[in-house]
Amino acid sequence: MELDFLPIPLTWVLLAALSVLFYLYCMRPMNMLKKMGIPHPKPLPVIGNMHQTMKTGVWNPDAQVERINKFGAVYGSYMGRTVYITISDPEMLREVFVKQFHKFTNRAPDGQSLNIKPSCRMMTQLVDEDWKNVRSTLSPAFSGGKLKHMSEAMNTCADVLLKNLGKFAEKGESFDSKDLTSGFTTDVIARTAFGLEVDSQGNPEDPFVVYTRKPFAVAFRNPLFWLFFLFPKIMKPILEFFEYSFLDKDVSSFFYNVVDQVMGMRQTEDKAHRHVDFMQLMMNAHKEDDDDDNKEEGTQVQGTKQPLTRDDIVANGFLFFIAGYETTATTMGFLLYNLALHQEAQDKAREEINQVMEGRELVDYEAVNKMSYLEMCIHETLRMYSPASGVVRVVGDEVKMKWLTLKKGMNVMIPILGIHNDPKRWPEPKKFIPERFTKEEREKRDQYDWLPFGAGPRNCIGMRLALMELKVGVARVLRKYRIVPGPDTDIPLKIMKWKQFPTPENGIKLRVELL
Template identity: 85%
Template sequence: MELDFLPIPLTWILLALLPVLFYLYAIRPQQLLKKMGVPHPSPLPIIGNMHQTMKNGVWNPDAQVKKMKEFGAVSGVYMGRTPYVTISDPEMLREVFVKQFHKFTNRAATGMSLNVKPQCRMLTDLVDEDWKNVRSTVSPAFSGGKLKQMAGAMNTCANMLLENLGKSAEKKESFDAKELTSGFTTDVIARTAFGLEVDSQRNPQDPFVVHTRKPFAVAFRNPLFWLFFLFPKIMKPILETFQYGFLDKDVSSFFYNVVDQVMEMRQTEGKAHGRVDFMQLMMNAHKFDEDDNKEEGMQVQGIKKALTRDDVVANGFLFFIAGYETTAHTMAFTFYNLALNQEAQDKAREEINQVMENRELVDYEAVNKMTYLEMCINETLRMYAPASGVVRVSSDEVKMKWLTIPKGMNVIVPILGIHNDPERWPEPKKFIPERFTKEEREKRDPYDWLPFGAGPRNCIGMRLALMELKVGLAKVLMKYRIVTGPDTDIPLKIMKFKQFPTPENGIKLRAELLQPGGD
């Protein structure tokens, strides 16, 4: 093809432009980290460093420590054409989480989040005023007063945990710690959050249990996930047009039905029942108006606008899936650590027995006195943190130390790397609860331990999770000694491509009755 006024064919002109266009699209965006002075591995055009990320996996402490050692406390990486800055320096983390939090309020850039319900209404995905409104609504569910009222339900679920554990102990058989603890945490969350009597420990095929344990479709095998990461500007409008999210459709539909049924039941019961659980707080905010907000027992502080049905469903699901899975993992790994460290187990049991003398219920006041047990949990959270890292996005230009972070930059905090840094934690692979004595904590920077994040956007369910863990562990340790068996993997082989720390062969342990023939 030729144009009369051009001395050369148009085809040749277009071919000459292709390298320029390729540079502008695929290579030029990958110059930003270099301009910022941030060290990083060399990226490939278009895919950036995603090939290395896929090789390292998601839950891989050694890979994070290696990168920190190679590139320092501040480094970078490209996910496709999108740059991320990784920060592990404690002073800088203080800026991100607290001092300049107003510039790091959000977890994801607008272009990297999908406006697909119900996921986009989850507390983890909400931004700015939307996040503040829902956070202020949900926060009262985790106050000390509310936790005190949840102790009875937790103890009931823990008694069922003991019953199931007893079956394995009688037969002198191994049990899978994660399967056992998943049933316990599922029942606790169902009761304390929704007021539902879900007996997953006896009936693991209960529809509620089956649907809430279905994995997200975000797995590495989903090509749409990678296309979205590589070409967000192209894929975002397409996925949103078809309302395609990375949450199983069956799970969404099931949870909408559950929430509708619970809301209808609660409305039929009326306000006289005075429920104070998570679901009731969401419902109060859902039907919020001035008159409701003035009635005794119905106040929800800080609400600026009513929550939608999508808000209630999304955060109900988030509360459940995040609470049961992460807490179950932590509890299972704590059993494992105590089985391998009998001296620590004996010390924890002695403390529990002292606290529980003349008490029948492992209540809120009791668990707050179990300081050594909490040290064991904290050390387990250091070794097996549920989240490999957290992300924050700058809403404005930020200056900290020598680094200037531009608006819209993604900042990663490498939790696993920080928790396994030998300079912060000598012999990081060893289970040493004494790292969390009051004296040791005072010596250490608070940003060296981040299983729940930090600052105003930390894990909202932290206090509930710790209480739940203590109740379950205390009940078990008062009656059983947890030991290893011939099928226990030492050390555990963790699958690096899972979202949470997941052992290849499970966590196989055994339980021995402390007082044979006793109650």
């Protein structure tokens, strides 16, 4: 077919038009970093710099350090058509996390998350005032006053952990540190979150354990994930129309059933015998008063406390579980590994624990707050093996930081692994040196050189609970056992780069000796 007024076929006209549209859609946005004067690796059409990410993986400290050394403390990249500005400059981090936080409130643009319940009601997905209100409602659940009531449950779970370790001590066999710590943290979260007595350490096939350990459907092998990642404006309405969620439906249904059952039981309970756990606190948090020991400089959120819906409770109960058990178990596993390889540090931690516990039976809230050296060991482990490789903040309004001007809608990436392994910040970053976290050393260092929980008002809400859980579990272990490497212990560990959390290829094999 030809047009009367054109000497060429209409097909060629359409192909030319499509080529122009392709360029405008896929290539034009990839000139933005060059115009801004931000150094960046050369992008490819459509995928941007994703091919380089595919090569280096997700959890890769060396790759982050290499990019910072090559491009500087501020550099850019393209994930598909989306621009990311990676910032590791301490002054700029202070602007992002605290000073101009009102312009960096959100973790992801509204167009890059699906409005499908319950996932969209997770605090990690909420934006602006909605996030502030839910955060203000849930924050009291993690106050010191609430944590004091959870120590008994943590110690009960630690009893089972010690019993299991005793079996390996008797046989002289190696155990996988992550397997044991995962059972411990699962039991702790089940009790402190839902008031449920789940014996995942003894029965890994318990339905609660099976469903809560199922991963999100968001996997690199899922083509819909990649399509949504590359073309969010196109895929978002399609996926929402079909109510497609990257969270397995059977997992979602299971948690709705758990929440309904627990809420039903709680409504008939006598107030004097109510549980003190996250579930109960979510149900009545809007009626609670803030505890004054939960206030930390630069981390307060000024929102309106409000009742939570059923969807809110399911979403954040599930979030609390998956974010709590996996990250804490991972950190605890690596902590035991570090202590096994550094017996002097283990002895020093044990000596402190025994001194604090003299005359005490329970490793409670007051006790763990006196274990400063154990905390230093935890902080150093979190520096070396941070569960999060990085955090993202979205520019809510045009912002200026030093020489850099960012426009609304841009994404800022903070490379946690690169910062934690920067030899200028941390000399000999591959070495386990707890003394980096003495009071004197911390005062010398910029507070944004250590970011395993993020920073500012949108830091990890469960940080204090995670640290207490780690201290209780490890303190109980070190009082009774010595952790040592075995013949099958990998030194150093070989970390899988494509996992979301630091995951050793061959596990963390250790041995234990009765003191």
